[in-house]
Amino acid sequence: MIPQEIIRRKRDGDELNAAEISSFIAALAAGQLSEGQIGAFAMAVWFKGMSRAEIVALTLAMADSGDRLQWADIDRPIADKHSTGGVGDNVSLMLAPIAAACGLAVPMISGRGLGHTGGTLDKLESIPGYMITPDADLFHRVVKEAGCAIIGQTGTLAPADGRLYAVRDVTATVDSIPLITASILSKKLAAGLETLVLDVKVGNGAFMADRGQAEILAQSLVEVANGAGVKTSALITDMNQPLADSAGNAVEMRNCLDFLVGRKADTRLETVVLAFAAEMLVKSGVAASSDEAERMARQALSSGKAAEVFARMVSMLGGPADLIENPDRYLARAPVAKPVPAARSGWLGACDARGIGVSVIDLGGGRRHPADRIDHRVGFSELLPLGTRVNAGEPIALVHAADDAAAERAVAALAAHYRITEERPELTPVIAGLL
Incomplete structure (x- = not known):
């Protein structure tokens, strides 16, 4: 033709x-x-x-442009999750081992940071020795034996998507819902998934700042994925503030380890992780209801089974076997740490989540150009959530920087990203909807 x-x-x-x-x-x-x-x-x-039928055809054609992974020898449901990107969004790092501990096989193919959003692969690369691009045999073996593996996309999976995206990036056509849909889902179909749960972010720290546009994208993704034969649902989640209390690479990896050993209970992050775990388990038929699925996920955490799965995955992919027990031995710390004082007393009423993500890049924790090297040590930790009452001078976060000058710039920038109000704010629920 x-x-x-x-x-x-x-x-x-x-x-x-x-x-x-x-x-x-x-x-x-x-x-x-x-x-x-x-x-x-x-x-x-x-x-x-494009019509729905056209988007399905485009997605399938791009998925078929390279290899398709096969999991016939694994007797567990094959499931995954995808996020449209946010700040402090390290859900995948905890979700994959929790889901695996509950009986799923999770071949999670993740990406690097895009714009102001952090990348799962960049966070994993803060672990010494961790291989984000293992060969196909090792990837398969880790999924089979550990239950999950989080790696990067290889050149043989949906290669047409990479070529099309490179042109979209320089022709102002990235923000096309048909093309976004096909790009995301072609890689997931090529991964051989049976079920998929999507995290579509909305808010000032998301690519979709408007709720209506987020719902349109979520609907497109769900309908096309189901039309292509993958049982799929989507949660719309709030990104008007960082999801975790850390934003960076090694700092978010520490956050992950703390979560897996029970030190991040009753947080917005826990709410999102458990919601996605429950949806994956119900969608895959492992649990009959969301309540049963959430109980299973909580048990996987409290028993230490999820932490064991994570540790095995890290070890099999070349990382240290004792990372969870000895994080300080392996996760590098920035040489300078400075608190960010509250400008005045009041309530943390709002923040510029996108600005916080950009500030991580300014510290060296992200890329301005594709070839830039990342400083995995830098970022923010101990970020207080919106709705917290603070006194003037009280720390609202801790900056991790390569030197004093960078730290001072980051302190001023982060303080400017928060608005302190006299009245307690009404906060948006972290789970905004389910499709």
Whole structure:
């Protein structure tokens, strides 16, 4: 099929059939299309949109552009979770071992930081020796024996998505819901999932700041994934403040270890982790109800089984076997730590979550350019949640920096990201909806 004819039909608002979409994506994956043709196709989709059937066909075509993982020898339900990204969002690090401890197999393929949001892989790389790109045999063995493995995408999984995204990134077509949907789900389908739970963030620290747009994206993801044969649901969660009380890489890894040994109970983070664990267990048929599933997840934590799964995964992927028992031996600390004092007395009423994420990048904890090296030591910890009463001068967070000058800049920046009010604020529930 002639690529320019497919582009013309989509430009004119016609609905493409599955054969046309498959032909175009196969040519893209084979390197037979020019960047101009790829960009023109993406722009046509941006302007004209796609029907649900078109998005399903696009997703399947991109998933089929490379390898598909097989799990026939694993007698557990194959499940995963995906987040659209946020600040202090380290849910995956705890969720995967909890779900595995409850009887699921979780082959979790994660990404690096994008814009102001932190990346699961960057956090894992703060663990000495941890291999984020193991070979296929080791990945399979870790999932089978430990129950979960959190790794990065290989070049053989949905390669068409990587080529299309690179062009979208420089042609102002990233924010197309059909293209976002196909990009996210093609990789999940290629991972051989049976069930998937999606975390669609909304708020000033999310890519979707508007609730209506978040619901549209969540609906698209759920309908297309189910249409492609993966049992899928989505939770819409609040990102108007950091989810964890840390934002960075090694600091969030410490937060994860604290969570797994029971030191982060009764937090917004615990609410989200347990909600996703429950949804994964119910969706996979392991639990009959959300209440039963949450009890299972809590038992996996309190018994230490989830921590054991995490420790085994880390060890099998090259990290230290005693990371949970001896985090200070392995997780590097920044040389400078400074408290951020409250500017005045009152309530922590609101914050700029996106600004906090950008401040982590300014400290060196994220990338301005793809080739930048990350300083895994830096970031913020002990972030107080919104709705906390503070006195003037009381610490609202702790800055971890490479030097005094960087620390002072970060202290001033973080203080400016918070608004202290005279009256106690009404807070948005952390779980905003289920689709």
